[in-house]
Amino acid sequence: MFLHDTALVYGRYLRQSLRSRFALLFGVLTPLLYLLFYGPLLTGLPLGGTGSSWQLLVPGLLLQLGLFGALFAGFTVIMEKGQGVVERMRVTPVSRLALLLGRALRDATVFVFQAVLLVLAALVMGLRAPLPGILIGFAFVALLTLSLAALSYALGMKVRTPQEFGPLINAVSMPSMLLSGLMLPMTLAPGWLDVLSHFVPFRYLVDAVRDAYVGRYTSAHMLYGSLVAVAFTALAVTVGTRVFRTAGA
Amino acid sequence: MAAVISAAGLARTFSTRSGPVEAVRRVDLTVREGEILGLLGPNGAGKTTTLRMLSTLLAPTGGAATVAGHDLAGDPAGVRRVCGYVAQSGGVDPHITAREELVTQGRLYRLSKAEAVARAAELARELSLLDLLDRRTGALSGGQRRRLDIAMALTHRPKVLFLDEPTTGLDPGSRADLWDLVRRLRDEHGTTVFLTTHYLDEADALADRLVVVDRGVVAAEGTPSALKREYGGSPHATLQDTFLAVTGRAPAADAAPASV
Numbered sequence: 001m002f003l004h005d006t007a008l009v010y011g012r013y014l015r016q017s018l019r020s021r022f023a024l025l026f027g028v029l030t031p032l033l034y035l036l037f038y039g040p041l042l043t044g045l046p047l048g049g050t051g052s053s054w055q056l057l058v059p060g061l062l063l064q065l066g067l068f069g070a071l072f073a074g075f076t077v078i079m080e081k082g083q084g085v086v087e088r089m090r091v092t093p094v095s096r097l098a099l100l101l102g103r104a105l106r107d108a109t110v111f112v113f114q115a116v117l118l119v120l121a122a123l124v125m126g127l128r129a130p131l132p133g134i135l136i137g138f139a140f141v142a143l144l145t146l147s148l149a150a151l152s153y154a155l156g157m158k159v160r161t162p163q164e165f166g167p168l169i170n171a172v173s174m175p176s177m178l179l180s181g182l183m184l185p186m187t188l189a190p191g192w193l194d195v196l197s198h199f200v201p202f203r204y205l206v207d208a209v210r211d212a213y214v215g216r217y218t219s220a221h222m223l224y225g226s227l228v229a230v231a232f233t234a235l236a237v238t239v240g241t242r243v244f245r246t247a248g249a
Numbered sequence: 250m251a252a253v254i255s256a257a258g259l260a261r262t263f264s265t266r267s268g269p270v271e272a273v274r275r276v277d278l279t280v281r282e283g284e285i286l287g288l289l290g291p292n293g294a295g296k297t298t299t300l301r302m303l304s305t306l307l308a309p310t311g312g313a314a315t316v317a318g319h320d321l322a323g324d325p326a327g328v329r330r331v332c333g334y335v336a337q338s339g340g341v342d343p344h345i346t347a348r349e350e351l352v353t354q355g356r357l358y359r360l361s362k363a364e365a366v367a368r369a370a371e372l373a374r375e376l377s378l379l380d381l382l383d384r385r386t387g388a389l390s391g392g393q394r395r396r397l398d399i400a401m402a403l404t405h406r407p408k409v410l411f412l413d414e415p416t417t418g419l420d421p422g423s424r425a426d427l428w429d430l431v432r433r434l435r436d437e438h439g440t441t442v443f444l445t446t447h448y449l450d451e452a453d454a455l456a457d458r459l460v461v462v463d464r465g466v467v468a469a470e471g472t473p474s475a476l477k478r479e480y481g482g483s484p485h486a487t488l489q490d491t492f493l494a495v496t497g498r499a500p501a502a503d504a505a506p507a508s509v
């Protein structure tokens with residue numbers, strides 16, 4: 001029943017995404033601009049990694065795509081609350097977890113699709129990375145967007161207006177991006193900043209994907225990144241489901 | 250007739266930044282099977298909160314209720330199987346066709362794909378939506394959309410249908426059509442209809458019995474004519490005067506007990 005419900009909710013929202021092809025492509029624009037106009041600045045710099053600058057930058061851009069995109073997923077649930085769609089579904093016997101997971105899996109699908117487009121563009125720009133590493137990168141994008149979308153939907157259920165929602169999300173997304181070293185590796189940072197960045201979970205994810213892109217699949221970074229990603233996803237889905245089960249106030 | 254809904258001491262307190270707000274303080278009520286019950290009350294009296302509690306959308310903070318034999322607190326899934334609910338805002342996505350919404354709704358009630366398609370067609374026939382099925386719901390008129398909302402809520406042939414201000418914003422013709430529809434549901438399917446309204450003519454014309462809530466408690470209940478006799482002073486009193494007398498928003502306020 002739970003799988004049936006999740007597939008049903010997923011299908012409904014995936015059809016919704018497919019109806020707006022423009023929005024589907026638009027999300028990739030910001031990281032694409034970074035790739036085109038920021039990426040070339042790094043090619044000659046001593047960044048400290050073992051691979052090329054593209055192997056450092058592209059993992060950061062993938063997570064940036066996920067971070068900025070998935071955190072805003074909750075906007076749609078605010079609109080749907082106004083339309084009464086959320087309550088209409090909540091009075092049916094459909095699983096509460098499915099209402100959340102069906103939506104968040106749709107988002108993960110959309111962002112992995114966008115991540116593929118971004119990597120294709122990066123290959124044209126000069127990225128060379130092993131295929132298993134690139135696939136591992138997509139897996140991290142999937143987990144990150146699934147969990148951030150789940151949290152975003154939970155927040156969307158709690159707040160009343162988009163005007164409350166936007167500033168809250170911005171307050172999370174910008175520091176998260178800067179403190180996790182998405183644009184440049186934190187190994188370049190002074191000690192205090194490096195220490196601070198270890199309190200931001202996305203730091204571990206980007207380190208893991210950077211290792212994957214240079215073919216280091218058994219490093220400590222990979223282990224920590226995987227653990228943080230899985231734990232964060234479990235936490236986010238738990239929090240989200242609790243909110244979907246009880247929300248209404 | 251047997252009670253299909255019975256609530257005792259139902260209460261809901263919201264905690265807000267400025268302290269707790271008692272939206273519903275104590276609602277005791279009984280709805281009989283096959284009855285059309287009108288829930289009246291001033292803005293903020295607790296009508297919608299009561300409806301949302303009885304339809305499992307909102308957990309009560311006090312009291313208990315059963316809906317068609319299922320305990321609200323102990324078996325919310327059972328309550329969901331036997332009741333349909335239409336919010337004041339409706340509940341359809343304006344970008345999706347009426348057909349897709351009806352079929353999805355059937356699937357949410359665990360019908361197979363073929364069953365859901367068949368049920369959507371059946372509901373469309375019954376609620377005169379056949380020609381509108383392939384329109385986006387955003388392109389429907391207010392009356393058409395309201396019929397669609399009700400069709401969605403009837404997908405699983407519920408015993409109890411909750412309607413929150415079903416005719417607010419409809420033109421007079423659509424309102425009359427909706428009244429006919431509600432009566433037909435009761436007459437043909439024996440559906441119990443529990444609706445809230447601000448329109449006293451609607452309450453008068455449609456409801457078998459009225460429950461008036463004020464400040465989160467039941468202030469009066471009875472048939473429209475009994476309420477007019479008791480609170481309005483005569484069976485010929487207008488429901489408007491009766492309502493004002495019950496809710497204490499008029500000189501006759503002293504006649505009204507705080508709760509019944």
